[in-house]
Amino acid sequence: MAEICCQELDRHLADFVDGELSPELTAAMKSHLKNCNFCSELVSSYVKTIFILKKVNEVEPPPDVVVRLRHYLNSKLNM
Amino acid sequence: MSEPGKEKQTSREDLSDQELVELYRQGDKSIIDQLLVRYHSRVFRLALSILHNSQDAEEVIQEVFLKVFQKLDSFKGESSFSSWLYRVAINTTFMKLREKRGAETLPLEEMERKIDEETGKGGVSDWARRPDDELLSEEATQIITEAMEKLPDEFKMVVILRDLDGLSTEEVGKLLGLSPAAVKSRLHRARLFLRRRLEDFYKQLFEGE
Incomplete structure (x- = not known):
């Protein structure tokens, strides 16, 4: 299995966390992460950032928004 | 005995976007409600995540769905309905942002x-x-x-x-x-x-x- 350096890990990081890397590169990334604390923390915080971003944006519009939207469209579209 | 309206609603949930669009073209404007159920939350979230203001996001979704339903008859279907809707939502949201934005982002x-x-x-x-x-x-x-x-x-x-x-x-x-x-x-x-x-x-x- 080919070894990768920290720079290469950074280059493939997005594909790695999105599950879009080849099995060979995925294995090389995992192998690197076992031996590199810096990259290991980088990956953890990268993944956690995406998680926090999703959590913060998990909002449903208040129910009255769709009610007003229906009224608006009814009036504008002469329904 | 099942309620007629409910039966109709249930079957619509199973229709694809394209099938709903086709019904709209045939004159069935009531399919609008099904498309709103499917997409209004996503468009609202998209607008809110850029504008950070519920009132602005609400104005955007009203504008987006009005544009989409006004043009639905001429929608050619070259892309999927959802892609088209997203494109309208993105453009409308950024137009709103440009109206509102004070601080410029970095080049x-x-x-x-x-x-x-x-x-x-x-x-x-x-x-x-x-x-x-x-x-x-x-x-x-x-x-x-x-x-x-x-x-x-x-x-x-x-x-x-x-x-x-x-x-x-x-x-x-x-x-x-x-x-x-x-x-x-x-x-x-x-x-x-x-x-x-x-x-x-x-x-x-x-x-x-």
Whole structure:
């Protein structure tokens, strides 16, 4: 299995966390992460950032928004 | 005995977007409700994540769905209904943003340089290993919201469509007119930028513990 350096890990990081890397590169990334604390923390915080971003944006519009939207469209579209 | 209206509603839930559009063209305007059920939350979230204001987001979804339903008869179906809707939603949201925005974001090249500089310096800390309830605070929400506001639109849109709406790299590329490589590059840089902002915040928060 080919070894990768920290720079290469950074280059493939997005594909790695999105599950879009080849099995060979995925294995090389995992192998690197076992031996590199810096990259290991980088990956953890990268993944956690995406998680926090999703959590913060998990909002449903208040129910009255769709009610007003229906009224608006009814009036504008002469329904 | 089943309610007639309910039976009709249940069967509509199973129809594809394209089938609903076809019914609309045949004169059945009541399918609008089914498309609203499917998409109004997603369009609202997209608008809210860029505009950060519920009232503005509501105005955007009204404008978006009005445009879409006014043009539905002439919709050629060259792309899927959802892609078309997203394109209208993106354009409408950014028009609204340009009306409202006071502070300018950094130019694209400067932003890329800044991200690369910040990513290259300093170490990383172990904040990500802390329990979620320690990380998901109001302050953290504020930090990541402000960081998103600072991202140039070209980066912000990619993050929203990929990470928040779950569209594929290819779908985002088609919507924004970017190659898959450009989508990936912008997504990665934007995520690093947001990560750095959170890291600075958490380092300070947990310092000395």
